Amino acid sequence: MFYKDTLLKQVLKPGRYTGGEYGQVIKDLSGIKCRWAFAFPDTYEIGMSNLGVRILYGVLNEQPDVYCERTYAPWVDMEEQLVKYDLPITSHETGTPLKEFDILGFTLQYELCYTNVLNMLKLSGIPLLASERGEDYPIVIGGGPCSYNAEPLADFFDVFSIGEGEEALPEFSRLYINMKESGEYTKEKFLHEAAKIQGFYVPSLYDVSYNDDGTIKEYKPVYDDIPKTVTKRIIADFNKAYFPDKPVMPYIECVQDRITLEIMRGCIRGCRFCQAGMIYRPIREKDAALLNEQARRTFENTGYDEISLCSLSTSDYTGLRELTDGLLSWTDDNMISLTLPSLRADSFTDELMKKISSVRTSTLTFAPEAGTQRLRDVINKNLTEEEVLKACKVAFSAGKTAVKLYFMIGHPTETDEDIKGIADLAKSVINCFYETENRPKGKPLVTISVACFIPKPFTAFQWEAQDTLEEYKRKQQLLGSYCNDRRIKYNYHDADGSLIEAVLARGDRRLCKVLELACERGMKFDAWSEYFDFNKWMQLFTDCSVDPAFYANRKRSDDEVLPWDVIDCGVSKKFLSNEKKKAYEAKTTQCCAEGCAGCGANRLGGENRWCPNIKK
Amino acid sequence: MVPEYKKIRLKFQKTGNAKFISHLDLDRTMKSVLTRAKVKVEHTHGYNPRPYLVFSLPTSVGTESLCEFLDIKIPTEDDHTDIPERLNKNLPPDIRVTDVYIPETDFKQITDAEYKLVIISPKITKELADKIKPLFSAPVFIEKRTKKTESGFMDFDITPYVKSIDAEFIKDGELEINTVVSAENATYINPEYIIKALCKYLELDLSDPNTCLYTVLRTNVYKQNKETFN
Numbered sequence: 001m002f003y004k005d006t007l008l009k010q011v012l013k014p015g016r017y018t019g020g021e022y023g024q025v026i027k028d029l030s031g032i033k034c035r036w037a038f039a040f041p042d043t044y045e046i047g048m049s050n051l052g053v054r055i056l057y058g059v060l061n062e063q064p065d066v067y068c069e070r071t072y073a074p075w076v077d078m079e080e081q082l083v084k085y086d087l088p089i090t091s092h093e094t095g096t097p098l099k100e101f102d103i104l105g106f107t108l109q110y111e112l113c114y115t116n117v118l119n120m121l122k123l124s125g126i127p128l129l130a131s132e133r134g135e136d137y138p139i140v141i142g143g144g145p146c147s148y149n150a151e152p153l154a155d156f157f158d159v160f161s162i163g164e165g166e167e168a169l170p171e172f173s174r175l176y177i178n179m180k181e182s183g184e185y186t187k188e189k190f191l192h193e194a195a196k197i198q199g200f201y202v203p204s205l206y207d208v209s210y211n212d213d214g215t216i217k218e219y220k221p222v223y224d225d226i227p228k229t230v231t232k233r234i235i236a237d238f239n240k241a242y243f244p245d246k247p248v249m250p251y252i253e254c255v256q257d258r259i260t261l262e263i264m265r266g267c268i269r270g271c272r273f274c275q276a277g278m279i280y281r282p283i284r285e286k287d288a289a290l291l292n293e294q295a296r297r298t299f300e301n302t303g304y305d306e307i308s309l310c311s312l313s314t315s316d317y318t319g320l321r322e323l324t325d326g327l328l329s330w331t332d333d334n335m336i337s338l339t340l341p342s343l344r345a346d347s348f349t350d351e352l353m354k355k356i357s358s359v360r361t362s363t364l365t366f367a368p369e370a371g372t373q374r375l376r377d378v379i380n381k382n383l384t385e386e387e388v389l390k391a392c393k394v395a396f397s398a399g400k401t402a403v404k405l406y407f408m409i410g411h412p413t414e415t416d417e418d419i420k421g422i423a424d425l426a427k428s429v430i431n432c433f434y435e436t437e438n439r440p441k442g443k444p445l446v447t448i449s450v451a452c453f454i455p456k457p458f459t460a461f462q463w464e465a466q467d468t469l470e471e472y473k474r475k476q477q478l479l480g481s482y483c484n485d486r487r488i489k490y491n492y493h494d495a496d497g498s499l500i501e502a503v504l505a506r507g508d509r510r511l512c513k514v515l516e517l518a519c520e521r522g523m524k525f526d527a528w529s530e531y532f533d534f535n536k537w538m539q540l541f542t543d544c545s546v547d548p549a550f551y552a553n554r555k556r557s558d559d560e561v562l563p564w565d566v567i568d569c570g571v572s573k574k575f576l577s578n579e580k581k582k583a584y585e586a587k588t589t590q591c592c593a594e595g596c597a598g599c600g601a602n603r604l605g606g607e608n609r610w611c612p613n614i615k616k
Numbered sequence: 617m618v619p620e621y622k623k624i625r626l627k628f629q630k631t632g633n634a635k636f637i638s639h640l641d642l643d644r645t646m647k648s649v650l651t652r653a654k655v656k657v658e659h660t661h662g663y664n665p666r667p668y669l670v671f672s673l674p675t676s677v678g679t680e681s682l683c684e685f686l687d688i689k690i691p692t693e694d695d696h697t698d699i700p701e702r703l704n705k706n707l708p709p710d711i712r713v714t715d716v717y718i719p720e721t722d723f724k725q726i727t728d729a730e731y732k733l734v735i736i737s738p739k740i741t742k743e744l745a746d747k748i749k750p751l752f753s754a755p756v757f758i759e760k761r762t763k764k765t766e767s768g769f770m771d772f773d774i775t776p777y778v779k780s781i782d783a784e785f786i787k788d789g790e791l792e793i794n795t796v797v798s799a800e801n802a803t804y805i806n807p808e809y810i811i812k813a814l815c816k817y818l819e820l821d822l823s824d825p826n827t828c829l830y831t832v833l834r835t836n837v838y839k840q841n842k843e844t845f846n
Contacts, residue, residue: 001826001827002825002826003736003825003826003828003829004825005678005825005829005831006822006823006824006825006828006829006830007825008636008678009678010823014636014677014678015636015637015638015641018633018636019633020632020633020634020708020709020710021708022645022649022706022707022708081825085824085825085826249645249648249708251633251634251636251637251641251645251708252637252638252641253640253641253644257644299651300652301652302648302652303647303648303649303650303651303652303706304648304651305647305648305651334651335659335665335667359665360663360664360665
């Protein structure tokens with residue numbers, strides 16, 4: 001006899017592990033031909049907040065013969081119990097050990113969760129290396145933003161799903177079921193077939209060779225009938241995309257406990273540091289009336305009291321007025337508040353302010369990202385100081401005393417003048433408060449939150465060197481010395497973590513051994529400051545003879561073969577390289593609304609998009 | 617026009633997985649369930665409007681209950697008799713609303729709560745069970761968290777708060793205890809303290825999930841003169 005309750009009584013927040021939430025999918029296993037465990041490699045509270053998981057859980061469970069269950073990384077106290085009693089991680093719905101599933105999917109949202117992925121495999125008794133997993137182990141598949149360059153995980157995964165999964169994952173499951181039923185299934189044959197489907201990258205089917213200087217020489221497919229580069233998948237018609245209107249309702253409080261209404265995919269802006277802005281192209285919008293209906297339905301199914309419009313740049317959504325008017329026609333009466341994250345300062349108006357504060361209000365945040373106009377032009381933010389101040393004025397006259405501004409330091413071409421510019425901008429916002437005639441009583445508070453720039457694949461800055469740690473620390477202190485006003489609250493991110501993230505973001509397969517050793521040494525929850533240990537990482541690099549600077553602080557040449565060249569995200573390398581050149585000249589590029597800049601993503605197709613017609 | 621509201625009381629059970637929901641999370645769950653079931657409730661009138669939900673005597677995480685109470689205010693003209701049915705359709709299976717009525721009592725009138733504790737452990741024998749009742753005739757100390765001492769713990773005598781305790785030996789390895797403990801605001805004690813005390817005095821270790829289990833179930837709450845509260 002095993003008493004799960006006894007185990008749960010010894011951990012914090014047992015609600016993380018119980019399952020049984022309202023809205024979870026329970027299926028009769030007798031009709032199931034393909035069992036998925038969908039793993040989120042972080043805590044339950046974070047995983048349950050993820051829109052992508054909600055979507056794919058729903059999409060897979062729509063298939064009558066597929067059953068998808070959820071699982072999350074156990075917190076350290078639970079891990080201790082699992083190890084003590086030699087228990088595996090299990091799924092939430094049926095309590096099945098992960099080892100027993102047909103397919104085990106991991107969503108890869110940020111690089112620092114990689115150690116959690118491996119730790120979850122370890123705790124499930126699944127061999128880390130794909131090559132050591134026989135037919136009895138599940139197919140391990142990864143997806144999400146990090147899969148665009150998941151080379152540091154290449155040895156551990158059987159396959160990666162590149163791009164949007166709503167159609168790809170059911171297809172993948174269908175292939176699995178068909179091959180099992182026809183009797184031709186072996187893992188090897190299945191992966192070979194999967195590699196022929198658009199959007200599936202099987203790392204073991206691509207050989208990598210290296211030059212003497214350590215750079216990559218070539219990616220070579222093992223078979224002739226699989227593509228040389230793997231093109232990402234998109235949902236052509238976003239109006240027809242699956243929408244999770246009956247999500248699982250967590251018992252315990254999660255990070256995002258609200259209705260998330262995804263209004264569009266992609267971003268028209270083209271900021272040069274931003275990976276999401278490139279990999280989610282082409283831009284596709286969803287019809288405002290449809291969104292309103294989906295929101296209403298989700299509200300009736302969930303009873304949430306908040307709707308958050310989700311996209312990379314909410315104010316660029318062309319139907320914003322229609323949508324917000326439509327929502328407000330019923331949300332106020334039902335005590336539902338509306339939140340619009342990702343608002344651009346240049347589009348923030350009195351009207352929007354009123355709309356988001358009709359029931360409850362929260363702090364307003366804008367992201368100038370850089371302190372001076374020159375640097376904002378370098379990163380193609382297309383935002384002026386005047387526009388930032390105008391937006392703050394709107395907030396102040398609506399009764400706000402506090403605003404939050406996001407910045408990054410370490411952008412290419414940055415000088416100390418640009419650092420000072422951040423503090424200057426914060427001071428201008430304070431002055432702006434006192435210049436606002438109908439300002440509220442009290443003192444203003446400007447919070448500046450300053451992150452360290454991390455060059456990411458598929459951006460104009462993918463070739464750039466990251467600032468060294470010493471340089472980051474110097475710049476952080478320098479900025480601190482300028483923030484000598486008590487009305488400015490200065491927060492900055494830890495530079496150490498940014499270095500590790502930079503290494504993993506642009507890493508190649510030679511980092512697999514680093515991660516393997518990290519897992520062996522029990523490293524996990526590196527996205528959590530209390531568990532991230534920089535010295536342990538540096539020790540790993542030393543022990544594996546890997547130079548982190550090679551990945552983080554080295555400037556690449558335009559013709560270098562990059563680890564992610566094997567993936568085609570739609571946006572062309574030529575466009576990115578051109579954007580990089582324009583960045584050096586501090587020249588901006590028009591956004592998609594003003595005219596096509598020729599990024600190349602429109603060849604992937606897509607309805608309701610900004611792009612001009614596809615040339616055939 | 618400000619609508620008029622009437623107070624109604626919901627009696628509900630919280631068993632199975634739902635025992636692991638904290639009081640705060642139960643509050644959130646109930647809030648969304650009321651919305652899903654389209655039960656209109658009065659909200660607070662501040663900057664962050666919230667529905668008025670008043671719970672009686674929260675259980676601690678891990679405790680099951682057959683008698684939880686929740687008071688809400690709904691518009692006077694609304695019918696309340698079908699509310700349990702509507703809520704149950706929208707609740708997770710481990711929470712069930714069993715009754716609804718206009719309350720005649722106040723939560724402050726609650727004096728005691730009755731619990732059924734079940735202990736499963738290979739160490740349970742008849743002799744052990746017989747030791748329990750006399751145990752509470754002398755002070756029984758447990759370690760309790762406090763801010764008053766430097767160590768963060770203090771010894772705390774629970775006997776004054778245990779109004780009755782009855783141990784029933786079911787079979788080797790299984791013990792059932794029925795106890796009534798104080799539930800008044802100032803003298804409320806967590807029934808887990810009794811488990812703690814038994815572990816200490818009977819030298820039981822209940823942490824091994826392969827052999828041991830204890831469950832705590834609130835079976836009744838009382839007002840003065842040991843009348844059932846409702």
